[in-house]
Amino acid sequence: MSDKVIPMKPLDVIASAVKRLSVDAGALFEAQVLDELRKTRDSDPARFARVRQQVKEAKTVSMSEFDRLSAPWAEDREPGKIEIFDEVEPWSEPVDGADLLDDVAFALARYVIADKETIRAAALWSAFTWLVDVVQVAPIANITAPEKRCGKSILLTALSKLSNRPLQVANIAPAALFRAIELWSPTLLIDEVDAFLASHEDARGILNSGFTRDSARVIRCVGDDHIPTPFNVWGAKALCGIGKIADTLADRSVPLRLRRRTPGESVESLRHSDPDLWTRLRSRLARFALDNAPAIETARPTPIQGLNDRANDAWEPLLAIAEAAGDHWPKSARLAAIALHGIEGESPSIGAELLADIKAIFDDKRVSKIFSTQLLESLIADDEAPWATWNRGKPMSPRQLSSKLSEFGIKSGTVRQSYDTKKGYSIDQFRDAFGRYLPSSPPVTSVTTSHTSNDAASSDILSVTTHGSVTDKKSLQPSNDAGCDAVTVTAPTQPGGEDDEPDLNDDEDAL
Secondary structure, three states: OOOOOOOOOOOOHHHHHHHHHHOOOOHHHOHHHHHHHHHHHHHOHHHHHHHHHHHHHHOOOOHHHHHHHOOOOHHHHOHHHOOOOOOOOOOOOOOOHHHHHHHHHHHHHOOOOOOHHHHHHHHHHHHHOOOOOOOOEOOEEEEEEOOOOOOHHHHHHHHHHHOOOEEEEOOOOHHHHHHHHHHHOOEEEEOOHHHHHHHOOOHHHHHHHOOEHHHOEEEEEEOOOOEEEEEEOOOOEEEEEEOOOOHHHHOOEEEEEOOOOOOOOOOOOHHHOOHHHHHHHHHHHHHHHHHHHHHHHHOOOOOOOOOOHHHHHHHHHHHHHHHHHOOOHHHHHHHHHHHHHHHHOOOOOHHHHHHHHHHHHHHHHOOOEEEHHHHHHHHHOOOOOHHHHOEOOEOOOHHHHHHHHHOOOOOOEEEEEOOEEEEEEEHHHOHHHHHHHOOOOOOOOOOOOOOOEOOEOOOOOOOOOOOOOHHHHOOOOEOOOOOEOOOOOOOOOOOOOOOOOOOOOOOOOOO
């Protein structure tokens, strides 16, 4: 037997990766393959050129990405290796979840003027950013206020001090937006989102797509060859702006409403806050997430009655966190959800508003059929409804009414009343649309009743302005020193005030 050792030809990892491109677009970007590509590019340019041509012909990867990642200097300049986030060391021992969330809420209330429901929702959302990898829904934190100087940017900055991997920006191009999310998996905090979306309308789709884990993908063409490439846009996001955001974003949000400070209210300066305060809270949040991730991942909180399906989806991870924290937080979280979404209400679309006003007209006139001209006259008789100025400051036209109703499958037909026969509608044509698009719950008498305007009638189900009953929206909110009152509800208690620490736990026996 010969002692001569026959050398084995080393495995050509580059050739193997090129062969796998048809079934694995990431084969070339594995660490070992990239290392060989960089060496080959530096030492054997001819072979590298042949490999590059094979990769181009495969049409499965972006050539610009291939060129960038295979450059000999790429290993030292790889953006994904840039350390832009502070390292957070989890707390050395288990933390009490309720105490932690209380402390987060108290810290926020020291620097922000808001109702306790907003403060509590912000505290829960902060904890959610540390658990984004185990939940299925990523609610947007929508920080909003009616005017400037209400502390929106302050709350956004405070959330950045509490969040996991915070990336706070005032503006970002859509192309950088989805790349940043996939590359760093940050908690994205966007200031002045109203101006941002006005300049980058296509960014709204990117933000919308990240609401549920199974739909958090966008496809964009990248590179010289414009290869369609999927990007992961899953992650926590907070938006800050004046007024309402787009309905599609608001529908995926937890609203955090702020108000301007009055002369009698005072807060501390966030700029001068103790950095150790936020460091300790982040460390405790990291430990809480570490210990409670399995329970929160499998939690299925009971939906909140009165909230629509999308709002319940948004609150699902926050309720799971509240239940894991225990003490008063499960109840407080539900109260906060009811208060915040109850105040906001479920703003009806213009189509639903039209249906509501038509239902009110049928109810008021107590008829089962109505001519188109009569219906239109009644609609435009109310100066506070949009129909009187629908047509560029002029009343809605018969054609416009017909067009809006046709969207619900409702078309005018021949209607006979007494000796007259004209085009019109029967209430039977509307019943399906009424059942599908208008609230089905029985009416609750509002503190302020609606009044008729000319021929426009008020209904005992919806007012002509179509906003739900005031007491119906707030029936589950606590009043001062009392249980739930279905008639009158006081404003939520303001965190802060004369005490050194704001009282955020004064409603725990409200339900």
